Amino acid sequence: MESREVVVVGGGPAGSTTAAFLAQSGHDVLLLDKARFPREKACSEYASPSLIDVLDRLGARPAYEEEGPVRLTATEIYSPQGRTIRIEFRDGGDRRPPLTMSRSRLDPILLDHARRSGVEVRENARVTSVLRDGGGVLGVTLDGGSGTRVAVRAQLVVGADGLHSVVSRDLCARARSLWPRRLGLVAHYADVEGFRSDICEMHVGPWGYCGIAPLPGGLMSVGMALDTRRYRGTAHTREGLFDEALGMFPAIAPRLRRGHRLRSVRGVGPMARRVRKVSGEGWALVGDAAGYTDPFTGEGIYRAVRGGELLADVATAALAHGSASRERLAPYAKARQAAFREKSLVVLIVQAVVSYPKLLEYGAARGLRHPSVRTTLAGVLGDYEDPRRVLRPRYVRDLLLP
Ligand SMILES: Cc1cc2nc3c(=O)[nH]c(=O)nc-3n(C[C@H](O)[C@H](O)[C@H](O)COP(=O)(O)OP(=O)(O)OC[C@H]3O[C@@H](n4cnc5c(N)ncnc54)[C@H](O)[C@@H]3O)c2cc1C
Incomplete structure (x- = not known):
């Protein structure tokens, strides 16, 4: 049976970053992703300014900058009654702009960086379950094709496999998330008129909101977060649901009609996820697998990479002592609390404002x-x-x- 020091499940921002930091600290890391990159990901592609800081420490910033992310100068939030809240950003001093880049570019940059850092990356490698022994995790089982399963042992299994994490499911780490209950739909548009190429618009409606973010290359990322109570079961396809829900935003729909939608609409729902714990005997969760609230405040990508950095620090110290035991990994939960707790409270307050x-x-x-x-x-x-x-x-x- 194959045996590795660390197996990371998922090659999104959380998995790539965790794996790269660990490999840079000298660990033997295997990263498994069920997709082949570039792959589609439902995301409005707006990144918190602090993403740059983590990319700097990771050494991935030059490749990211080379791709030419859009630096936003403002976000405009429109209330249902037409009031506008304009939040301006500056680059320099103590102020920094948010950035946008298509996920089909960002994620491969991070995955390639992990490879260059020494991580072995296997695409088209779907993890089906976690291998366990009593209270501890021994590794993972992979889909080997033709109905076969292949086991890989590891001292540490990192679940970075997103909202529908198999790792958190198998470890019974998930908790019920009652609010907010929104589903997310995202599409790219080309050749639209009437939108600024440096401003993100957020339009709040009675049953959700719609955000439009300019992307490199003149594309627009159009994302909607919709109340599941109103929209579940109203249309049979994502495209149908997207078009129906756009009707709720009269300031947007006519402008989009002048352009054309690229590829299919991506979607997921409900988006909010909670977990009871983020680590245990031989395992840890990071990124959306460790919990997610809602895209309105745009910190999912940043939290995925920052969480990866925090986990890599704790895991490196644990593995240096010879084991990724529950006790040795416990500081990871504390580090996350210190990094994210107050911001999470702010996110919930913003959610209340958007919901009402x-x-x-x-x-x-x-x-x-x-x-x-x-x-x-x-x-x-x-x-x-x-x-x-x-x-x-x-x-x-x-x-x-x-
Ligand atoms: C509609 C919507 C809009 C959003 N907009 C924004 C935004 O504007 N800004 C922002 O910062 N965040 C946004 N987010 C959140 C952001 O997309 C996530 O927080 C971010 O992608 C988390 O990264 P991750 O690496 O944890 O997970 P993911 O990016 O989901 O990556 C998980 C990876 O795991 C792989 N995987 C899954 N299961 C398995 C398996 N069984 N075996 C092997 N591999 C597996 C998948 O193929 C995938 O590559 C949005 C989310 C949604 C749903």
Whole structure:
């Protein structure tokens, strides 16, 4: 039976980053992905400015910059009653812009970087289950074709296999996520008119929202997050559902009609996922496999790579002591808490505002009119300002009072 030090399941941003950091620390890493890259991924492709910091530390920034990501100058949020909240970004000083790049470019860049860092990458390699022995994880089982299964042993199995993680399912790590209940649909458009090539638009409607992000090469990524209570079962195809839901956004649909949609609509739902724990005896979860809320605040990609960096640090220390035991991996959960807890609270507050548009109208008519309030929010949502800044009573007062 094949035996490796670390097996990473999934070659998205979380898996590639974790694997690359581990290989750079001298570990023997095998990465398995069921897809062949470039592969499609339902994503609005808006990355938090702090993605760049992780790519810098990983050594992947030159390849990323060479691909020419779009640096956004602003995000405009439109309320159902037509109020606009404009959040401006600057490049330089203490302010930084969010970035966009198609996932069919970003993910192969990160996967290639993992390869160059010494990771053995196997595509078309679908993991079917986790190999267990009593309380611990011994490795994974792969689909070997023609109904056969192939086992690979590992000291550490990393589940970076996304929202529908087989690793978290097999380890019973998943917990119920009751809210928000949204499904996500994304499509690329070409030749559209009436959108700026450096501004992301977010339109909030009664049953969800639609975001439009400019991509390199003049394409537009159009993503919708829709309340499952309203949209489940209303159309038989993703395309049908996408077109039906676009009708909810009269400021967008006519402008898109002038261009054309490329490829098929990608979709997933419901998007929110929670897990009970992120590591145990011989295993750890990272990226969406470790939990996900919603794309509105655009931190999924950043959290995937930053989570990978945190996990690689803890795993390297654990493996140096000879085992990826539950105790040795426990600091990973603490590191995630320290890195993400307050931001997660901000994300939930933003979710409440988006879910109940009256709150958005209230904020837009009051505190969000003030540039300083919006600038602080931009930094927190961009993951480069301490999230506690927007949880302080003074900020909340500035936000709520006229
Ligand atoms: C509609 C939508 C819009 C979004 N928009 C944004 C956005 O604008 N900005 C943002 O930052 N985030 C956004 N996100 C979230 C973002 O896409 C994720 O947070 C990010 O992709 C997480 O990366 P990951 O590596 O954990 O998972 P993924 O990118 O999903 O990668 C998981 C990988 O695991 C592989 N895999 C799965 N199962 C197996 C298996 N059994 N065996 C082997 N391989 C397997 C898959 O092929 C895949 O390559 C959005 C999400 C959705 C659903």
